[in-house]
Amino acid sequence: MLTSSLTRLNPYLYSTTYLYTPVIMVNFSAPKNIQYWGAACGTLSSVLFFFSLVAAHQLPPIKPWFTPEQTTEYWRKHESGAKAGVAIMLLSAVFYLPFTATLAIQTSRIPRIHAVVPALQLACGASGVFTYVIPALVLAVIPYRLERNPEITQMLTDAFYFQLIMPWPTFIVQNWVFAYAILRDPGPRTIFPRGMAWFNILAPIFYLPGNAMHTAKTGPLAWNGVLGFWFIGLVFCGQLIADSICLCFAIRSEGEEDLLLNLIPKKIEQDSARSPSNGNGV
Template identity: 30%
Template sequence: MSMLDQKICAWGGPFCAATLGAGLLMAGFVPPPGPELSAQQVATIYRDNAMLIRLGMILGLAGISGFIALVCVITTQMRHMQVASRLPADLQLGAGAIGVLTLMFPNMVLAIAAFRPERDPALTQMLNDIAWLLVIPAFPTFLAQFGAIAIGTLTDKRPDPIFPRWAGYLNIWLGLLLVPGAFAYIFRTGPFAWNGLLSFWIAASAFFVWLIVMTPLTLSAINRTVQEG
């Protein structure tokens, strides 16, 4: 990839953060409808905001393309690391590719729930449950992806590492902050519910911080590796 191609891909991070975030706000899903709501209450949300939810999910799907681009260019830069094997770079790419699906499918399911808001409220509630219980507990792919970046960064033997050491530790912490989302399968209220402090607010913040922080780090890495030839 040329320098320009790589830099365009790196800017996919802020693009994803801005567009995906705007889509969620447009749909009224910041925070998501609480899991304690009745079927009728959930159906009312989708009936009253059907068009905004559909448009917001389309915007969110467009934003996910930026995540794909950022994952790919991070892999390209990680292959310049002086590490024992290509495993960290390949793991980052593989986990990131699966992570894309954990973002795309819930967006699609939410749009489907708003596609026929006149359906049985119990079915709308089920679709809403499926969407949030797909994305909120989806920590394994991101933990593996961020962990791979951390391993590569902390074992990189280059005199001028691709990513600074602190970025490795940051990726570890951001990955761990996503783990509480797994408890959204158990709790309907409180910090572990899918709209709670730990499962939604902190986890979502960690993901958006990752998108923003990894962009300048990757741009800096691109400048160095291109100059090295």
């Protein structure tokens, strides 16, 4: 009965033809603490990611134009910090998944939103975790055997920054899908403020210079440059915190929808009691 009720409320989202339905069929009237925790995970992920770079002495980053010997000496000097940064960066990845799952659940509340939208949110979140994990693993290898050939250490340093900054497509898709969902909300009182849609459309544009980072060792496009590192890092962390805060407000606004979800099944039960069965079990 509840499935039938939700299907009538939002046939695109709650239809049993979608494999994603079991994830979306949640009890919004349940305690919200776990959702608030999921929203806070976005901020935790951002803050931990920032401190992982601080611990590894990568704020400001190592210079791309260093010789292999200079690069090796730099890591030898900051060996302990690099190892600590690995642990913190891996921990920051842990918190990104709960944030994405909570965002997908709240996005699914938007009326007439297609199931592919929250599904894309989850897919992007699952793949986005590797943007944290893979650079952390490369960073773990760098100080592990500093007695190696310095050119290998320099190559690993290059790989660390390329994998840290260049995997922007996942986050652009996630942000633009979120913006699309907000703009599709037809209500006068939207679940998310429409301003967040434009913020999520415009902010990822700052990720695009990272696409050219492999073409420069100096200047604004290098991995220590204004466009190649600083704008990307500040926008990414700032946007994650902003989305996390808006997500908390969306969770707090669930009360009216809870009432609707409780009333619709009762109304359908009353209608079914007054009319003969149509033979479909509804």
